[in-house]
Amino acid sequence: MRKKRFLLIFCLALAGTLSGYDVKNKALAPVKFSASPKHADLKLVENGKLNFAIVSDLQAEQRLRKNCKAEFSIKPAIAMLVEGFEKCTGVKPQVLDIKDAGKAKYMIVVGDCKIARDHGVDVSKLPDQGLAVKTFDRGIILAGKDSSLIDGFNMDPLDRLGSSLGTKFAATDFLERFLGMRAFYPGEYGTIWPKISDLTIKPVSYTDSPYLLNRSNGYYLQFKPYQTPEGKKFWESYLGPLTRKDIHFPDWRWREGWTVPFGGMHCPDPQVFAKYYPNRLKDIFYTSPYGNFWYNSNAHIGNYFDVINFKFADLMIESLKKFYASKGKIDEGKFRAYCNNSYISFGVCDTFMPDQEVLNDPVVQKLKLMTKEEMGNRGKANIYARFHQYLAKRIQKEFPGKKLCIMAYYDVKYAGTDPRWTLPPNTDVKVCGTFRPQKAHNKKEVQASIKLMKEWYESLGNRPVQALWLYDGKNEFTNAVAGYYVREIPKIFGKYFGNVSIFYDHMDGCPGSTWFHYPSTYAVYRAMWSPDWDIDAAIDEHWEPFYGKVAGDHLRKFHKLVRDCYEKYGMNLTEDQPLVYPANLLKKMEFHLAEAQKAVKPGSVEAKRMKIFCAPWPKAIQSMKNISAYERPVYYAYQLLDQESVKLDGKGDEPFWKNAMEMKMLDPLGSGIPLKYPVSIKFAWNKKGIYGLFKTSYKPVTDKPSMWGNETYEVFFSPGTKMEEEFQFIFDPVGRQQTGYQRHLPIPQQYNKHWKAPGFKKVSTYNQKQWTVEFFMPFELFKGYKIPNSYDFWYCNVVRNKVSPKEYSGSALTLGNNHNMGMFGIFRFCGKGDSFSK
Amino acid sequence: MKHVLTICTFAMVAALAAGPTVKLDKYRGWGDNKLSFNEQMKVAGDKNYYDINLLQSKPDKKGNQKTFITLSAPSQKWNFGRAPSEFLFMKVNGISLNKIQPVPGSIKPWSKKDSAGAEFLLNFDGTKIIVNMFMKTGSPLLFLTFTQPEKQLVPIKGNFTINFNLVISRLLVNEKKITIWNNVYNRQAQTESRLLKQQHAALDLTAADKYLIFSDEKLDGSGKGDEKGVGPCLLAFDLADGITGKLLMRNAYSTHVTFTVPGTFKEFRCAILQHKAKISNDEFMKRFQADKNSYTVLK
Structure with a gap:
């Protein structure tokens, strides 16, 4: 009982303290104070009674509505203040139009208006989204720079400007600073509204932005x-x-x-752009000297724009001309999202390309755009700098006043350092x-x-x-x-x-x-x-x-x-x-x-x-x-006897599979929670290669356009014992696959997704109740590695991406990075006759 | 009360008169949390008992694992219990025991009227060696019989080797508690026909030797405490059918016996004796002489 009484007193005291505000409370945004006006304190709330009205030019934003495409600022500011006072005092304040200001004893003046201006609050002098809070003898002014009061604001459909909401922010600041509102998350529990029965405001003047x-x-x-x-x-x-x-x-x-309508995102959309220019794919997407064509019609990932040959840049400019001329109606690259009257974005797809792919490109060689020393590190920086420079100059000519907005991402991580390719003034960068x-x-x-x-x-x-x-x-x-x-x-x-x-x-x-x-x-x-x-x-x-x-x-x-x-x-x-x-x-x-x-x-x-x-x-x-x-798991792979063989038919009914051990799967993030959807993962081997048999007892998702939208398995091997390279095999139930490898030691190189895994075969069968896949990886495809002997081991990771219902599982605690070789399990090649049948 | 006592006595006599018992268990002791495979045979007779473990270590930082066979009872103190690596080692077709992969069910216990033990099935990449370890009523020894299945997936090529490794009586440490590896010992081995003294080179064993009673002249197991070690132990063997043996007993902390067995072999018999309590050299010899058969007869 004593404790409860103490708590009650404490909370009331706290409430009292909070109603006794501190304008310089460290828990709030630091603001710029100017000389305090000279007048008596303002008793806005006294013994639970509201002595003020909220006053505003209620038509200010409406008047401009037809010629101003901005978010309201004054209107939500008023709504927030009404809500705030109601929650803190239990009383809903009156809202008056400025013409009725005389009816109020005290006022909370919201937004730019004559009263604000008469008391020295000039919102036009405030910075972007700036706010001003200033008391006067009859109240307090909360005003800010509002786009909603700018005639002609954002009227071009391609302006795409955001709105300055200074008054709205002034209201928020007032609620925090004077009423003690503290908001941490949505919903009824996430905000504190201190109980206030008295609120006296001392003279103050400050701005913020x-x-x-x-x-x-x-x-x-x-x-x-x-x-x-x-x-x-x-x-x-x-x-x-x-x-x-x-x-x-x-x-x-x-x-x-x-x-700011800043872009700096993936642009153009590769699939949309390709659709509009099906005969220009070879200009849009890069073909390496090895003949690898970096185009993927099925997904965003896997596409690589040709930034060496400027035909792609020129095509993009031509398409943008149509876009701008039609005010965005002709949109051949999903430009609408990231191109506007201020910025034109260029951003690559989520795809890495090994530097080896471009090193021997004739243009790269001729112009010395990449050195061997730069490979695997800042590799393509100058290639992209040259491209960005070209694109920016074309934009300067064709779209004066607009800036190129570059997405520094993936292979564009580093800036060019060659002074030949310095970026012109109409360029901005987002580093990702x-x-x-x-x-x-x-x-x-x-x-x-x-x-x-x-x-x-x-x-x-x-x-x-x-x-x-x-x-x-x-x-x-x-x-x-x-x-x-x-x-x-x-x-x-x-x-x-x-x-x-x-x-x-x-x-x-x-x-x-x-x-x-x-x-x-x-x-x-x-x-x-x-x-x-x-x-x-x-x-x-x-x-x-x-x-x-x-x-x-x-x-x-x-x-x-x-x-x-x-x-x-x-x-x-x-x-x-x-x-x-x-x-x-x-x-x-x-x-x-x-x-x-x-x-x-x-x-x-x-x-x-x-x-x-x-x-x-x-x-x-x-x-x-x-x-x-965590201890590195060990999987013991059954060795086929001479008389045993695998018929790759997606059934996995060969008797020897009973002797093979099941690989234990877990939550790779370490929760320890048992899997809801078990899967049977088995391997076997002989001197020809590795066999796999994966079985689920549920229907897999198979109908998505992208392989990654379906159920997939990812199998990683790092041959030998030194974790020098990883080989990745990804496949879904309908036969799609993606393979790649990456060398980490002695010299790290980029992931090569063009590696086709020659000889890798798989057969998949599925129905309403199961998915079985049987596969074979010949040892020859692990180039540079000897065929293992019995009792040798490699490193391995198997990932099962179940999509609906979702369940992510793997054989190793890779902590969300499937390529985390340091955590891979051990794959031991067992001797002939070692059997793990139950 | 008298009836109860009588019944209990009869029960005890009956128990003592019953043959050896065996059960499967797991090794529990130092380092057991570092094992990925752990199966143990517990065999107990009227004169002694043994725990023999088939173990595989978890991967080390480099991913390597090791399979090994140890003796953890009746005593891990020296002799066969504190071998430098493991008391029993084999190499078949170039494959060391340390490399092979034990699987669940590698140890199969069995029990008869006057004997009990287990078969350890060791698979060397398709070549199987069956090591039958057992005890018999009236004998303190652990008998080991090595055989191979009639049909092998992969036949034994040439010979294979069986090693017994031990630390006779005890090893010595310096004032910093660091092992003294050599030059302070006085190892010897008494056979049926001769007394062998430590020497640098390996010594050929003959069929006439029949057994080796390992002891150290100075670390003779006498006195209280472990200062003078735990005393002797024994390895009995039957060199027949072209099986040869070599003894490497240097002035060193460890001693090794290697048997070379032809690939066509039918059976190799041997036995070891490990005491629970320390025993002096003299006392051991007295007991040995008093009941020699139970120490040396392998059939």
């Missing part, structure tokens, strides 16, 4: 988690019922917004995937990333890279902390990085786990507004109000432990090393979670929030324990 002009991630925050009905249901089981506003949570609460925020304190990685950015800066004629695409971590422990490092990016890259955008790729599926890691997610998007935002203070402030004193303190300790562990044990790991924390620290984490859960009342809001916070951790901690205990 976002650091990054584009801070939007509709894909991962508003679409992906709820992509399917099951996904939405999943999240509603945690977050409560989700309204449309909840789905658009980041818009409402986190000042998501963008103004080369810097991981969670490595911000890894000196080696940071130095390499700075070098890369510097090279792009110089290639751009000493202009910054304007956009970055960052990737989140691959496991819960990394995802829980990675976002905290986003704020360090401007400092790390300095002048090499501009201020257009950071896209944070959460790499999450549906439903994903983004909201479970809300502190990290919060850190990402608040840092985009201001890298100086003290996120640590923001998160630290929220534990007690969100969970209660005892639970909040345990979660604070848990979260600190997770962050400290990552800093100590994870920061300097390489890509292939597993993330493992000491067992005693995992035990401590479990202790804090357990104590936190005990401290909340079942059914309370705190308990509901606890469920969200704790959701990923039991499985994540167990996975880490499993990874720590």
